[in-house]
Amino acid sequence: MTIYAIYGASGHTGRLVTSELLSRGKDVILSGRDPGRLAALGHPQILPATTDKPESLRALADSADIIVNCAGPFVTTGLPVATAAAAAGRHYVDHALEVHHVRRLFDEFGDRAERGGFTMLPDASFYGGLGDLLADAVARGVSDIERITVAYSVANWKLTTGAMATARLLFADTDRIGFADGALQFGFVEPRNAVFAFPPPVGPRTMIAPVPFPEPFTVPRHVRTRAVEAQLTARTFEEEKAFTSEHLTAEERSDSEYTVAVQVLGAHGSAAGHVRGRDLWRVSALIAAESAVRIAEGRVKSGVMSPGEAFDATEFLTALADRGAFTLELPAQP
Structure with a gap:
């Protein structure tokens, strides 16, 4: 066994x-x-x-x-x-x-x-891995991809001790890894405010862009594209309980809400897909x-x-959706 x-x-x-x-x-x-x-x-x-x-x-x-x-x-x-x-x-x-x-x-x-x-x-x-899967699933059928954006809308995220330590390390790191112009990019990139239009009911949200997640490194390994960027809703770390949640119960920690959306822009077309659910810890x-x-x-x-x-x-995400992890919306495949 x-x-x-x-x-x-x-x-x-x-x-x-x-x-x-x-x-x-x-x-x-x-x-x-x-x-x-x-x-x-x-x-x-x-x-x-x-x-x-x-x-x-x-x-x-x-x-x-x-x-x-x-x-x-x-x-x-x-x-x-x-x-x-x-x-x-x-x-x-x-x-x-x-x-x-x-x-x-x-x-x-x-x-x-x-x-x-x-x-x-x-x-x-959840962060990174889910975006990597979703990017692959959405990109199928799109040729000559110019840009892939992985956008996370997260509310009521209550960090554990380990997650808080990781978040502080990530956002203090000036040695970033990105992917643009068809190649890995190294060095600090000044974060900017961007707007990403999530599907209803979330709608357009102000984003931190880019965030130092793994997708710019992992996605180009299996999807041919000229650029990859990960973004996170600015409100996620503005919420009061995000960094004061170390000693919450498992039940209290489970009420996060999220939408993870991917936009794929190609020279001759585009595609979008998303997952939506509660409790990002369970998804992880x-x-x-x-x-x-x-x-x-x-x-x-x-x-x-x-x-x-x-x-x-696509099959992996569908298997997770079948287990009640989230609802899944992907573009129809040709």
Whole structure:
């Protein structure tokens, strides 16, 4: 039987991923740095491990077939946990939003994963991963693509401790990665205010553009385009509870509302699509769990890939919609 190890299992996302995998009858080991918090979860299989003790992470990798890393910020945990997984030849999935970590996994483990017969899937999450999937699905049928915009409208987002640390790191980072004129662009880009017209009932919204999400790095790997930009509603971080939500209950944290929309502009046409739902944390967990199950079942080739590169994006999004993750609207395919 395939064994799934959840690193960061006592955190909010880790608990959701664990619950989803257990509901599917999967064999799960819970891991993280705090033995007491792991024991309090009441699960029979726990294996504490810390990023400053590589031998503990290697013991975790040796005990599982696939590791799902839910412990952000991933600039801290990502490389140590991924390194342990690669050393043991195990599959690896994470929730990373940090584009530099995502790029590093591609650069450092791509050839090794292909040769070793294992899969590494960073950014299997709401931010970044969902946009990567949606961009691929919407872009089908559009030729000579000039620009892809991935726009997130998020309200009532209540950040966890790890998410707050990640957000602060992201927006303080001046070493950005973008994609324009058909090539990766490096260096700081001054954010601007833009307006994106979301489908009703959201409508036009003021956006922070660009935001330092992974789509400009990941989307061009599987969609031919000259430019990719990610945007986020300006109001998201203006809401009072966004950064004062560290100790909320899971139920209180679940009432976020979102629309993620993609606009694809081509030289000879355009296309748009979106997903809409509640509780972005649950969507993150579903993306990670669904990805891990498909990888463990041998439905993904070896190597380092983004979600939109690893899966048939339309089928994957439809499978999530069928599980009640969100409503899905995609353009009709020719």
